Amino acid sequence: MKTFQVVGIGNAMVDVISHASEEALARLGVQKGIMQLIDMPRAVQLYGSIGPAEEVSGGSAANTIAGVARLGGRTAYVGKVKDDQLGAIFAHDLRAQGAVYETPLAPRTAEQETGRCIILVTPDGERSMNTYLGVTEFLTPADIDDAQIAQAEWIYLEGYRFDGPESHEAFAKAIAAAKAAGGRVSLTLSDPFCVERHRDAFRKMIREDVDLLFANRAELMSMYQCDFPDAMRAAAAEVSIVAATESEKGAHVLWDGQHRHVPAVPTRIVDATGAGDLFAGAFLWGMAEGYGLETCGRMGCVAASEIISHIGARPQDDLRARFRAQGLL
Amino acid sequence: MKTFQVVGIGNAMVDVISHASEEALARLGVQKGIMQLIDMPRAVQLYGSIGPAEEVSGGSAANTIAGVARLGGRTAYVGKVKDDQLGAIFAHDLRAQGAVYETPLAPRTAEQETGRCIILVTPDGERSMNTYLGVTEFLTPADIDDAQIAQAEWIYLEGYRFDGPESHEAFAKAIAAAKAAGGRVSLTLSDPFCVERHRDAFRKMIREDVDLLFANRAELMSMYQCDFPDAMRAAAAEVSIVAATESEKGAHVLWDGQHRHVPAVPTRIVDATGAGDLFAGAFLWGMAEGYGLETCGRMGCVAASEIISHIGARPQDDLRARFRAQGLL
Numbered sequence: 001m002k003t004f005q006v007v008g009i010g011n012a013m014v015d016v017i018s019h020a021s022e023e024a025l026a027r028l029g030v031q032k033g034i035m036q037l038i039d040m041p042r043a044v045q046l047y048g049s050i051g052p053a054e055e056v057s058g059g060s061a062a063n064t065i066a067g068v069a070r071l072g073g074r075t076a077y078v079g080k081v082k083d084d085q086l087g088a089i090f091a092h093d094l095r096a097q098g099a100v101y102e103t104p105l106a107p108r109t110a111e112q113e114t115g116r117c118i119i120l121v122t123p124d125g126e127r128s129m130n131t132y133l134g135v136t137e138f139l140t141p142a143d144i145d146d147a148q149i150a151q152a153e154w155i156y157l158e159g160y161r162f163d164g165p166e167s168h169e170a171f172a173k174a175i176a177a178a179k180a181a182g183g184r185v186s187l188t189l190s191d192p193f194c195v196e197r198h199r200d201a202f203r204k205m206i207r208e209d210v211d212l213l214f215a216n217r218a219e220l221m222s223m224y225q226c227d228f229p230d231a232m233r234a235a236a237a238e239v240s241i242v243a244a245t246e247s248e249k250g251a252h253v254l255w256d257g258q259h260r261h262v263p264a265v266p267t268r269i270v271d272a273t274g275a276g277d278l279f280a281g282a283f284l285w286g287m288a289e290g291y292g293l294e295t296c297g298r299m300g301c302v303a304a305s306e307i308i309s310h311i312g313a314r315p316q317d318d319l320r321a322r323f324r325a326q327g328l329l
Numbered sequence: 330m331k332t333f334q335v336v337g338i339g340n341a342m343v344d345v346i347s348h349a350s351e352e353a354l355a356r357l358g359v360q361k362g363i364m365q366l367i368d369m370p371r372a373v374q375l376y377g378s379i380g381p382a383e384e385v386s387g388g389s390a391a392n393t394i395a396g397v398a399r400l401g402g403r404t405a406y407v408g409k410v411k412d413d414q415l416g417a418i419f420a421h422d423l424r425a426q427g428a429v430y431e432t433p434l435a436p437r438t439a440e441q442e443t444g445r446c447i448i449l450v451t452p453d454g455e456r457s458m459n460t461y462l463g464v465t466e467f468l469t470p471a472d473i474d475d476a477q478i479a480q481a482e483w484i485y486l487e488g489y490r491f492d493g494p495e496s497h498e499a500f501a502k503a504i505a506a507a508k509a510a511g512g513r514v515s516l517t518l519s520d521p522f523c524v525e526r527h528r529d530a531f532r533k534m535i536r537e538d539v540d541l542l543f544a545n546r547a548e549l550m551s552m553y554q555c556d557f558p559d560a561m562r563a564a565a566a567e568v569s570i571v572a573a574t575e576s577e578k579g580a581h582v583l584w585d586g587q588h589r590h591v592p593a594v595p596t597r598i599v600d601a602t603g604a605g606d607l608f609a610g611a612f613l614w615g616m617a618e619g620y621g622l623e624t625c626g627r628m629g630c631v632a633a634s635e636i637i638s639h640i641g642a643r644p645q646d647d648l649r650a651r652f653r654a655q656g657l658l
Contacts, residue, residue: 018425019645052395052422052643055384066381085414085442093381096347113414314381316348 002183003151004100005073005288009144009174010061010158012079012103012136013115014086015273017311018053020120025128030120035129035191037163038118043132046118055086056312057093058117059136060190061158063274063313067281067303069098070315073288076100076152078143078174079161082135083107086114093314103143106135125269125308133163140166141173149174150181153288154212156280159190159219162198175209186212188280189219196222212241212287214280220244232259243297245279245304253297262297265305265326274313278303282319295328302326331512332480333429334402334617338473338503339390339487340465341408341432342444343415344602346640347382349449354457359449364458364520366492367447372461375447384415385641386422387446388465389519390487392603392642396610396632398427399644402617405429405481407503408490409472411464412436415443422643432472435464454598454637462492469495470502478503479510482617483541485609488519488548491527504538515541517609518548525551541570541616543609549573561588572626574608574633582626591626594634594655603642607632611648624657631655 025032028049038046047053057066059079068075077094081087083105094101106112115134119127139161149155155178161167175185187202187210189195195202202223206213213235217228224231228246235242236254245251250264282303286296302322306315323329354361357378367375376382386395388408397404406423410416412434423430435441444463448456468490478484484507490496504514516531516539518524524531531552535542542564546557553560557575564571565583574580579593611632615625631651635644652658 047421050425052386052425053418054641055418057381089382089384092376096379096381312383 002153003074004076004153006065006068006154006156006284007076007078007149007152008061008065008156008158009078009161009171011059011115011133011160012062012081012090013059013117013131014090015056015058015117015119015313016047016053017056017119017121017271017273018050020050020122022122025120025122030128030130032122032128033126034193035131035160038130038132040132043116043118043130046130050118050120054311055089056314057090058274058313059090060160060188060277061156062094063277064156064281064284065099066094066097066314067278067319068285071282071285071319073285076148078103080106080136080139080143081114082110082112084114086116090114097314106138110135119273121271121273125272127271127273137164138166139164139170141169144170144173144177146173146177149177150183152178152183154184154186154284156284157185157187159188159194159198159202162194162201168201171205179209184211185209186214186284188214188276189223192218192222195219199223207238210239212243213239214243214276216245216247216276241293243279243283243300245276250301251279251297253293255293260294260297262294262301264301267305267309269308271311272308274307275304277313278307278315298326299323299328302328331482332403333405333482335394335397335483335485335613336405336407336478336481337390337394337485337487338407338490338500340388340444340462340489341391341410341419342388342446342460342465343419344385344387344446344448344642345376345382346385346448346450346600346602347379349379349451351451354449354451359457359459361451361457362455363522364460364489367459367461369461372445372447372459375459379447379449383640384418385643386419387602387642389489389517389606390485391423392606393485393610393613394428395423395426395643396607396648397614400611400614400648402614405477407432407472409435409465409468410443411439411441413443415445419443426643435467439464448602450600454601456600456602466493467495468493468499470498473499473502473506475502475506478506479512481507481512483513483515483613485613486514486516488517488523488527488531491523491530497530508538513540514538515543515613517543517605518552521547521551524548528552536567539568541572542568543572543605545574545576545605570622572608572612572629574605579630580608580626582622584622589623589626591623591630593630596634596638598637600640601637603636604633606642607636607644627655628652628657631657
């Protein structure tokens with residue numbers, strides 16, 4: 001048995017979550033519903049302009065790994081923080097959830113700080129993300145421990161981390177280490193604009209290395225530049241398993257010529273942050289535990305419904321109990 | 330018209346909020362339902378033992394001032410943080426709520442960090458607080474700006490700040506500056522064990538300087554060492570206005586030989602942190618706006634019910650709208 005069911009690699013971030021009106025978004029120049037990269041001066045300016053906030057550990061793949069850990073899965077995370085207060089918070093929250101997190105810290109003398117994501121939540125529950133990457137941008141091949149990756153049944157790569165000069169190489173190193181040890185590779189496309197920025201690199205990785213692709217409707221359409229049904233078909237022709245989410249319409253799981261739709265679990269949306277991340281976490285956990293792919297998709301939808309019912313992108317409720325309540329365990 | 334309706338002085342803290350079972354409290358050696366002071370090594374050890382957390386600005390008087398600001402009151406806060414990431418979060422959240430906050434920062438080289446309060450919330454919504462004071466312990470008379478205090482209709486003193494060597498002097502300086510300018514003095518007893526530690530000093534201040542006393546049932550009984558009705562009578566004999574809270578039983582307001590009971594507003598308790606703080610904030614705002622004292626008490630109960638319905642001790646909903654819904658505006 002391998003030590004880890006899932007090892008995730010991504011942007012280590014602390015979320016700074018605040019409520020904002022549609023008018024405030026416009027005034028602040030924030031594009032609604034997507035992730036935009038910002039630099040430190042913009043982060044300072046934006047933070048100075050928003051309302052009171054709360055700080056919760058985030059990071060897309062880290063949220064996924066927190067979900068796997070919350071379910072009792074064996075899991076580890078790789079992503080860079082600094083030896084500062086926000087870095088300590090990020091590390092604490094992953095470890096306290098039961099995940100292994102041993103990535104080297106950027107020293108106190110590092111110029112950049114621990115990454116943060118200023119998330120503005122509008123009254124409709126939609127989130128608009130403003131990401132200052134900080135030290136997490138500088139994930140390099142040196143941060144990938146081949147021995148750890150070899151102990152992973154699955155690695156989970158966060159598309160956002162394509163926004164870093166040496167992170168492509170870090171991903172390539174991780175993929176090689178995983179495959180050499182019989183592990184499999186999953187990837188999330190993360191964001192439609194992230195797909196725009198890296199379409200060719202994503203496409204190459206999908207064709208050559210990816211065994212399981214996570215994407216939402218907008219990301220998949222951006223990837224294949226066609227409508228959603230065609231994009232799902234195109235992805236399924238290239239990847240063994242495709243899990244495509246569609247917000248309140250649920251998700252689609254495609255494999256071996258099969259295409260199953262699984263319904264969303266209705267809930268009051270408080271904050272949509274992390275819905276896709278937790279869908280992936282539950283899906284990966286389900287697969288690692290040997291559940292069928294349709295069940296994994298249903299688990300993903302149940303986990304996503306928990307996350308969007310509260311502020312913050314890490315699970316607060318007992319996800320296994322929710323799976324049981326839906327007859328999935 | 331004075332610049333400020335209320336200027337609060339207290340412990341500047343960031344709350345680190347985590348859920349814990351009754352068993353976990355016992356295992357961690359945390360006393361339930363009260364505030365205990367801890368040192369940095371204990372803070373590190375405790376933080377390493379608890380589950381994932383979220384960080385939200387707190388501090389008792391700061392929560393009160395955030396409430397006054399949320400209501401649109403003219404208000405300022407005095408309390409010490411360091412020039413670190415948690416200090417920046419604390420300052421941001423007060424200013425973003427509309428309060429003035431200009432206290433000098435402790436420099437980056439200071440040995441202590443920004444104070445934090447590790448709050449463990451049990452399934453019954455009760456909170457057990459573990460406070461590492463950090464730099465906020467070192468509030469001195471030099472931090473009190475007489476000109477600012479003179480511009481306050483009311484000053485609001487946090488009993489917790491009696492736990493600091495020079496803070497008694499800081500309070501004395503603030504009281505003198507306020508009274509000299511025709512301002513009035515309010516005090517919260519903060520915690521029954523805090524009352525134990527400082528009973529004589531509290532008593533002297535109550536008799537000589539305090540115009541309005543906030544206390545909950547346990548604090549008032551600890552102060553006067555008798556049962557609750559007698560303690561309320563004893564307090565009312567010494568102070569012009571007494572506002573005594575009694576959790577789900579509501580609150581009592583005593584003045585000029587009057588004694589009015591105001592009911593609590595029923596709500597589902599998620600996290601009791603900040604209920605007393607926001608009661609005080611709404612009460613002070615109501616007085617500053619010229620409402621009758623019984624109405625102020627009812628406003629306090631409405632504000633408290635908002636705070637306990639969510640995680641964190643700063644208001645998230647529109648308190649004025651809630652006052653209107655109760656016919657108080």
